[in-house]
Amino acid sequence: xxxxxxxxxxxxxxxxxxxxxxxxxxxxxxxxxxxxxxxxxxxxxxxxxxxxxxxxxxxxxxxxxxxxxxxxxx
Amino acid sequence: xxxxxxxxxxxxxxxxxxxxxxxxxxxxxxxxxxxxxxxxxxxxxxxxxxxxxxxxxxxxxxxxxxxxxxxxxxxxxxxxxxxxxxxxxxxxxxxxxxxxxxxxxxxxxxxxxxxxxxxxxxxxxxxxxxxxxxxxxxxxxxxxxxxxx
Numbered sequence: 001x002x003x004x005x006x007x008x009x010x011x012x013x014x015x016x017x018x019x020x021x022x023x024x025x026x027x028x029x030x031x032x033x034x035x036x037x038x039x040x041x042x043x044x045x046x047x048x049x050x051x052x053x054x055x056x057x058x059x060x061x062x063x064x065x066x067x068x069x070x071x072x073x074x
Numbered sequence: 075x076x077x078x079x080x081x082x083x084x085x086x087x088x089x090x091x092x093x094x095x096x097x098x099x100x101x102x103x104x105x106x107x108x109x110x111x112x113x114x115x116x117x118x119x120x121x122x123x124x125x126x127x128x129x130x131x132x133x134x135x136x137x138x139x140x141x142x143x144x145x146x147x148x149x150x151x152x153x154x155x156x157x158x159x160x161x162x163x164x165x166x167x168x169x170x171x172x173x174x175x176x177x178x179x180x181x182x183x184x185x186x187x188x189x190x191x192x193x194x195x196x197x198x199x200x201x202x203x204x205x206x207x208x209x210x211x212x213x214x215x216x217x218x219x220x221x222x223x
Contacts, residue, residue: 003205004126006124006126006194007207008196047129068126068210071194071210072190072193072209072210073089073190073194074154074165074195
């Protein structure tokens with residue numbers, strides 16, 4: 001599983017292998033949030049394979065998960 | 075034209091190309107956003123613009139398509155920088171070609187309001203008083219809501 005962080009999350013995000021029993025986005029967020037509480041902020045969007053996931057979704061080893069903080073272009 | 079690109083972003087050249095291709099337009103409006111030299115009283119040294127390699131282009135293209143449909147545009151261009159930018163450099167160029175001026179003005183305004191609040195970009199400003207991640211302001215969200223009616 002590939003995990004990407006953007007914006008301010010790049011500065012604070014935990015590194016290291018994800019445990020094998022983390023099998024969905026909710027569990028991943030909870031596990032990462034235990035190391036970095038900022039990731040539990042409800043305004044952070046979770047994206048799996050380029051699609052924003054509003055709820056929970058199962059994860060496979062070849063999924064790419066991205067954590068997106070509040071955005072601002074322009 | 076939708077593009078997320080590195081340097082240079084030459085707004086004058088983009089506008090000339092856009093105008094040359096907008097056959098049948100009665101009006102072209104454009105906007106160029108620049109890196110400010112000062113923010114909150116501090117001097118800005120540079121701006122880092124982070125983006126998602128695929129999602130950002132997809133989101134910007136969707137905003138362009140929405141503007142085209144909503145305002146009956148002949149064409150729309152959104153060109154956005156990523157990477158490191160210096161004060162005075164162009165961050166974003168938006169242009170809209172329409173049969174009449176009101177649609178062209180409104181479309182550019184609409185695209186900017188959506189880019190400010192919804193486009194997957196993250197900005198870090200390095201200034202004389204530190205480095206700060208910038209987020210959309212309340213005024214940006216209020217501006218975005220004007221288009222929901």
